[in-house]
Amino acid sequence: xxxxxxxxxxxxxxxxxxxxxxxxxxxxxxxxxxxxxxxxxxxxxxxxxxxxxxxxxxxxxxxxxxxxxxxxxxxxxxxxxxxxxxxxxxxxxxxxxxxxxxxxxxxxxxxxxxxxxxxxxxxxxxxxxxxxxxxxxxxxxxxxxxxxxxxxxxxxxxxxxxxxxxxxxxxxxxxxxxxxxxxxxxxxxxxxxxxxxxxxxxxxxxxxxxxxxxxxxxxxxxxxxxxxxxxxxxxxxxxxxxxxxxxxxxxxxxxxxxxxxxxxxxxxxxxxxxxxxxxxxxxxxxxxxxxxxxxxxxxxxxxxxxxxxxxxxxxxxxxxxxxxxxxxxxxxxxxxx
Amino acid sequence: xxxxxxxxxxxxxxxxxxxxxxxxxxxxxxxxxxxxxxxxxxxxxxxxxxxxxxxxxxxxxxxxxxxxxxxxxxxxxxxxxxxxxxxxxxxxxxxxxxxxxxxxxxxxxxxxxxxxxxxxxxxxxxxxxxxxxxxxxxxxxxxxxxxxxxxxxxxxxxxxxxxxxxxxxxxxxxxxxxxxxxxxxxxxxxxxxxxxxxxxxxxxxxxxxxxxxxxxxxxxxxxxxxxxxxxxxxxxxxxxxxxxxxxxxxxxxxxxxxxxxxxxxxxxxxxxxxxxxxxxxxxxxxxxxxxxxxxxxxxxxxxxxxxxxxxxxxxxxxxxxx
Numbered sequence: 001x002x003x004x005x006x007x008x009x010x011x012x013x014x015x016x017x018x019x020x021x022x023x024x025x026x027x028x029x030x031x032x033x034x035x036x037x038x039x040x041x042x043x044x045x046x047x048x049x050x051x052x053x054x055x056x057x058x059x060x061x062x063x064x065x066x067x068x069x070x071x072x073x074x075x076x077x078x079x080x081x082x083x084x085x086x087x088x089x090x091x092x093x094x095x096x097x098x099x100x101x102x103x104x105x106x107x108x109x110x111x112x113x114x115x116x117x118x119x120x121x122x123x124x125x126x127x128x129x130x131x132x133x134x135x136x137x138x139x140x141x142x143x144x145x146x147x148x149x150x151x152x153x154x155x156x157x158x159x160x161x162x163x164x165x166x167x168x169x170x171x172x173x174x175x176x177x178x179x180x181x182x183x184x185x186x187x188x189x190x191x192x193x194x195x196x197x198x199x200x201x202x203x204x205x206x207x208x209x210x211x212x213x214x215x216x217x218x219x220x221x222x223x224x225x226x227x228x229x230x231x232x233x234x235x236x237x238x239x240x241x242x243x244x245x246x247x248x249x250x251x252x253x254x255x256x257x258x259x260x261x262x263x264x265x266x267x268x269x270x271x272x273x274x275x276x277x278x279x280x281x282x283x284x285x286x287x288x289x290x291x292x293x294x295x296x297x298x299x300x301x302x303x304x305x306x307x308x309x310x311x312x313x314x315x316x317x318x319x320x321x322x323x324x325x326x327x328x329x330x331x332x333x334x335x336x337x
Numbered sequence: 338x339x340x341x342x343x344x345x346x347x348x349x350x351x352x353x354x355x356x357x358x359x360x361x362x363x364x365x366x367x368x369x370x371x372x373x374x375x376x377x378x379x380x381x382x383x384x385x386x387x388x389x390x391x392x393x394x395x396x397x398x399x400x401x402x403x404x405x406x407x408x409x410x411x412x413x414x415x416x417x418x419x420x421x422x423x424x425x426x427x428x429x430x431x432x433x434x435x436x437x438x439x440x441x442x443x444x445x446x447x448x449x450x451x452x453x454x455x456x457x458x459x460x461x462x463x464x465x466x467x468x469x470x471x472x473x474x475x476x477x478x479x480x481x482x483x484x485x486x487x488x489x490x491x492x493x494x495x496x497x498x499x500x501x502x503x504x505x506x507x508x509x510x511x512x513x514x515x516x517x518x519x520x521x522x523x524x525x526x527x528x529x530x531x532x533x534x535x536x537x538x539x540x541x542x543x544x545x546x547x548x549x550x551x552x553x554x555x556x557x558x559x560x561x562x563x564x565x566x567x568x569x570x571x572x573x574x575x576x577x578x579x580x581x582x583x584x585x586x587x588x589x590x591x592x593x594x595x596x597x598x599x600x601x602x603x604x605x606x607x608x609x610x611x612x613x614x615x616x617x618x619x620x621x622x623x624x625x626x627x628x629x630x631x632x633x634x635x636x637x638x639x640x641x642x643x644x645x646x647x648x649x650x651x652x653x654x655x656x657x658x659x
Contacts, residue, residue, distance in 0.1 A: 071488060071489045072495065073458075079399070079463045079466075080465045080469075082442060083467070083476075087462070111448070115430045117653065118441070118443075119440065176656050
């Protein structure tokens with residue numbers, strides 16, 4: 001039976017169900033319990049935003065608070081994964097990958113290949129990303145393209161509670177390292193979520209709105225803003241097809257190309273800066289494989305090539321919004337050579 | 338742990354196998370038969386073997402650039418290792434890893450590591466797995482003096498203490514991080530002092546002396562298996578060759594390695610002691626020497642004759658091939 005849950009609740013439920021099902025699943029990170037060793041209550045925080053709240057009471061020692069040493073505990077999660085556990089490590093903000101990237105991209109990502117197929121590393125790194133909370137330059141980035149670039153990593157970014165639960169369960173059961181991106185602006189997003197356990201395969205993009213005039217290819221929070229733009233544009237007679245990539249590695253090339261071939265007009269929306277990004281990657285994919293179908297140049301709506309600013313008036317401009325997306329779509333829809 | 342005659346013969350065989358393996362790789366590399374980067378462990382054999390004699394297959398180790406000795410002592414198949422160094426399909430990693438990445442998880446060997454300080458966090462994970470699963474297994478992180486300064490090492494020592502992990506950190510201080518002397522690059526009077534600062538028992542031993550390493554490792558591993566948490570051992574040792582094969586070693590004083598080899602060699606020290614006081618005859622050791630030489634000869638011959646990986650295999654063992 002489905003109920004309405006937030007993404008935060010859906011993630012908690014996925015962790016709960018997998019920990020109940022499989023005793024090799026452990027959770028570790030900074031304050032995932034919150035209160036370890038202090039004199040107040042244990043599970044005081046349950047993660048900085050309460051995502052893991054309540055799990056300590058059920059799973060005790062399988063919920064591990066860590067020192068603020070990302071190299072050690074992300075590496076420990078990787079080592080534990082190669083030693084029979086299925087750890088879910090929380091890298092509080094994806095911006096913090098700078099202090100532990102070696103353990104992700106040189107160790108976890110490479111074991112299977114570098115050891116000739118004789119190793120599995122079933123680790124999940126859950127991590128918060130994205131701008132919009134006035135958290136400024138070191139707590140607001142969307143660095144998924146950096147991870148997507150690395151062979152051996154799988155990259156997932158759910159945008160609904162249904163997807164959050166199903167994709168996280170898939171991530172935990174997956175035998176490769178998975179980076180699970182959670183947009184900090186989406187935790188309170190509500191949606192229908194079945195009570196029972198289910199998994200969603202990686203590499204299957206979601207066509208979240210159908211339309212024949214312009215394709216909007218998007219990911220993360222930008223899917224919601226793209227849908228908002230599409231709604232406005234429908235009132236103007238422009239029917240948009242909105243594609244949510246859901247996973248950037250593996251990437252569902254077929255769905256992207258089918259949509260581009262269907263409409264011949266493409267806007268790619270990405271919250272990250274524009275160089276070497278998911279937006280440029282999708283654009284290159286379409287240019288390579290659907291060139292003949294294109295009726296207009298591909299348009300990219302992205303953040304500028306700057307760090308994320310703090311002040312509201314600055315950050316609001318930094319993030320692509322429905323207005324900018326709609327403007328790009330109008331331009332592409334009206335393009336004539 | 339009292340050492341039986343079988344233990345002593347095993348220790349000698351392992352140390353001799355490492356020495357013979359490394360001496361032969363040195364020759365083959367110089368002859369142009371081996372490609373890539375190779376870092377030899379010759380001179381340091383007592384460290385690996387003194388520790389590994391306490392471990393079972395299920396215990397886990399993480400190694401370094403200089404990993405051949407750890408692999409052999411942990412029980413990785415020697416011909417497969419040689420084949421890996423030659424880049425063969427029959428290698429430990431089917432030719433995809435090479436010298437710096439030999440691994441065999443079934444043997445508890447989590448990989449030589451191309452990243453200085455890459456191993457200690459992984460060993461925290463292996464030790465955590467042992468603790469969560471309630472086994473009595475331990476994890477041993479081998480590091481060099483170079484990695485002794487890495488943040489990953491410090492973070493891991495702290496984490497191992499905080500979580501009470503069955504982890505042992507073994508620092509093989511061979512005096513040089515690449516070409517920079519330990520006297521210069523370690524900003525502490527001793528590595529053991531640092532470890533004590535992290536709240537763990539620490540020992541400093543002569544890394545050429547198998548018996549000293551074995552004794553220190555015995556205490557540390559026993560403590561870890563009994564739930565007593567992590568320990569640290571510094572093994573002070575010499576390497577007989579350069580940082581990598583081809584290193585002219587002009588940073589070392591002339592004759593340093595030769596003097597260590599002549600006066601303080603782990604195999605000579607071991608042989609001298611066990612033939613004097615353990616009832617082992619020199620002939621028994623000579624027999625081992627001959628058997629090891631044959632093993633290494635056979636490993637090199639088979640590695641040279643073995644097939645390269647199929648070209649198409651460059652796309653396998655990764656989950657998606659764009």
